[in-house]
Amino acid sequence: MHRLLAAVAWAAALALASTSASAQSYPTRPITLVVPFSAGGPTDTLARILADRLGRTLGQTVVVDNTTGAAGSVGVGRVARAAPDGYTLGIGHWSTHVVNGAVYKLPYDLLNDFEPVALVASNPQLLVGKKAVAAKNLKELVAWVKDNPDKVTVGTAGVGAASHVSGVYFEQKIGGKVQFVPYRGAAPAMQDLIAGQIDIMFDQAANSIPQVRADKIKAYAVTARKRLAAAPEIPTVDEAGLPGLYISVWHGLWLPKGVSRDIVARLNAAVVEAVSDPVVREKFAALGQEIPPPAQLTPEALHAYHKAEIDLWWPLIKTAGIKVE
Structure with missing residues (x-):
């Protein structure tokens, strides 16, 4: 029994060491950034600005891949099904990650099937x-x-x-x-x-x-x-004269559920560096995009904001009977 427990402990230690080493060397190959809309639109434009800057920080190419269909739910689903290794990243916004959950029957859970990385901008x-x-x-x-x-x-x-x-x-x-x-x-x-x-x-x-x-x-x-x-x-x-009518098409980045915390932290740090770059900020401002303050750039802040938006908008959408035929 003691030998068995020792073997299990040794295997666990090896797995942890392997994961840690993998996270430290990440990324070792190009990362795919899935955009759930066509090329040339607002989300695609933001993604390409970010991809260029992230690639320089991470030392690997970040490839933008436009996976379209069903108001963005096809592309988001691709991220949900991807291997949790940090090499498939998704960008989405208020419609794909809030509204779609109220008007579509989605094959994934918007809050629980993804690892939040960062809120990047709001419009x-x-x-x-x-x-x-x-x-x-x-x-x-x-x-x-x-x-x-x-x-x-x-x-x-x-x-x-x-x-x-x-x-x-x-x-x-x-x-x-x-x-x-x-x-x-x-x-x-x-x-x-x-x-x-x-x-x-x-x-x-x-x-x-x-x-x-x-x-x-x-x-x-x-x-x-x-x-x-x-x-x-x-x-x-x-x-x-109409206080409280706040509506923002905000954008965030997510990974598939199960990606290691070290890799999430690595990507989050790269995003924070990207949106702090004066050139990126100038390009975002020209598009009418507002970059969140530092305290709102953490994975935890994105998750909390995401949940609050679902809690706010789903009842309104469902009460209004908004459905996709």
Whole structure:
């Protein structure tokens, strides 16, 4: 019995030493960063900025792989099924890691089947309107919507998209009703807003700011507690008269469940270094992205924030009956 116990202890010690050595030498080959959306979109752009900087810190190439489908759930599922060795990393955001859990039947658990690495950026929404809308500010806009139930048209990037859920939250906050007009993405919705075919929409700041600056649409407020550095002239919802309408399309990085803590820590440190780089910060700012403060860059902070967002948004989405057909 003593020999058996000694053998077991020796095997465990060898395994621990092997794991520790593996983590210390990690990475020894390229890392795949799975982007659950097409090339050229906001998430892909962020991923490529990060991949370049992470690769220099880690001493290995970080290869961006666009795995698309089902509103990002296909790519996220690929990460969930990957070997827990640290060589498959996934980027996702509010829609893929919060909203999809309420509108899809997913083959993975968003909170328990992944190892959080870091929250990397957040992009508040802008509430924007066509030029012909008479409302000069957010208070007037809210009054107009409430005086015209089910008549004011709100463009969305599709059922369950951030723009759609934001509109539902807006309805709830003001006690009014709007008419949602779904599109196959934010780009065609924005085209119709510029053309005056729809009245208002919630859109990612990075997409709307150029149109606001070109005087093609109106901006009523940013859905955040503070003004955007990229557009400081646009008031927050608190300042504009609709306090608490906070909506942010935040991005984070996750690994498959079971990756060693040492490797998670190695990647987290690389991410912290990347988002501290002035060049990366400048590129993110140009996209309307806000980088979290240092205390919110830990794996534990991402997990806590992720859970809080699920607790906030799932009841609203399910009560509103938002479903993907």
